[in-house]
Amino acid sequence: MNPQQELREQTATSSPGRSPCPAASTLVALIVLTCAPLWAAGGRPALAEEPAGADRLAWFREARFGIMITWGLHALPAGRWQGKEVKGLGEWIQARAKIPVAEYERLAARFNPTAFDATAWSKVIRGSGARYVCPMAKHHDGFALFRSAASSFNVVDATPFGRDIIAELAAAARAEGLTFCFYYSQIRDWHEPDAQGNTWDWPGQRDYAPYLQRKALPQLRELLTGYGPIGMIWFDTPEGLKKEQAQDIVRLVRELQPDCLLNGRLMPERRACDYATTPDCRVPGKPMAGPWEVPMTIRKGTWGYKEGTRLRTLDDLLFILVDVVSKGGNLLLNIGPQGDGSIPAEEVELLAGIGAWLGINGEAIYDADRSPFGHEFAGKSRDWRCTRKGDRLYLHLFTWPEGGRFVLDGALPRPATAVAVLTGDGEQLMTFTQEDGNLRIDLPTRPAARAPTVVAVDLVGDRAAP
């Protein structure tokens, strides 16, 4: 099945019955309709200067799970402006309330997040089991969270805080063994008259070239030369960026850090990207070939911290993680620290919950391949999922089977030789029977730990197969 066909087969969002985040459902439908074939067609780059055989993606495939951090000046108003709630995504407050640059800039004078502690953040992230971290270096509001000679609208020059947040995070993340990445809004920049997006201060058409030459390319150069090895740059909303302009960015990145990955939103055509990025918060309905990643919020309806928003549950987050990996993708889960520099306690708790589950079941996630089956996705069922490593299948049971008897119907690629539940402290062997490719597993009548319980099924080795 080619990617386009695979896509036509896809229907589900990650959480059926829940409202998709972040935008109105019609907008999401539009984004999916217009972007889906493009993101599905992503994957390996098609540029001539691409070095042959480079496997920049090895760490990414192995990692499976990363954390995005949406943080910046928008965390101070936290979704409220002049005493009223501003609808929409918290980090979009400037655009949604049409706040003039001169007024928005005043937030910088108040930005003094004394609770910010890069080491504490990195430990929380490491504790979630994530393997990479992707904070904002610059979001759409144009504010740089790093020292920049290309624009004084940056955390060192424009705030009383005066510390280079990206430098501190890069060092602390690496000390925790995380691959350091960053988000950079390449063309949408509401602070600049000649960038995309700010039509309330500067209506009318514009040529983006001067902005790219003056700010985006120089800032990317700063980030790629002053902050050590970068695992990946996460670009966003490329609409309006010309192909040649995107290629200038590709050339710069490849020249300065040839191993740095480019996510699937660098350019509208999704070419010259190392992997496909799905639309925000959207999980494909079925497994998909090629490397891909879902950006997902921990809170509904916002990426940046916004008062009054609700969190997803730990059950939902674990389902999303397993669902994504069982379909062959990576999960990039977003958190939104507050204006004082602290990560909301409920977000810390959710991350610890994911980490606790991964502590027991991580071998079924890291470096795991997608499901060899497909029938588990039928009818948007959430009962179980499967991941795989070589001759070992991992069944992730979200719904405990009646009486503890789990039946896998007629789908085993090869006979099973052993079945065991992962416990975090070795494995607990289970009895099983098989007939005509059907596998019946006898489990305890009740699960011993938080769902999903993972059941490892060892198959007869490839070469020993009948």
Ligand code: H79
């Ligand atoms: O960083 C997060 C979002 O801020 C960013 N992508 C993720 C990773 C993003 N940028 N644009 N969009 C998502 C598309 C969202 C558009 C909307 Fe709107 C913003 C919908 C509602 C507010 C544009 C402005 C359409 C209506 C108003």
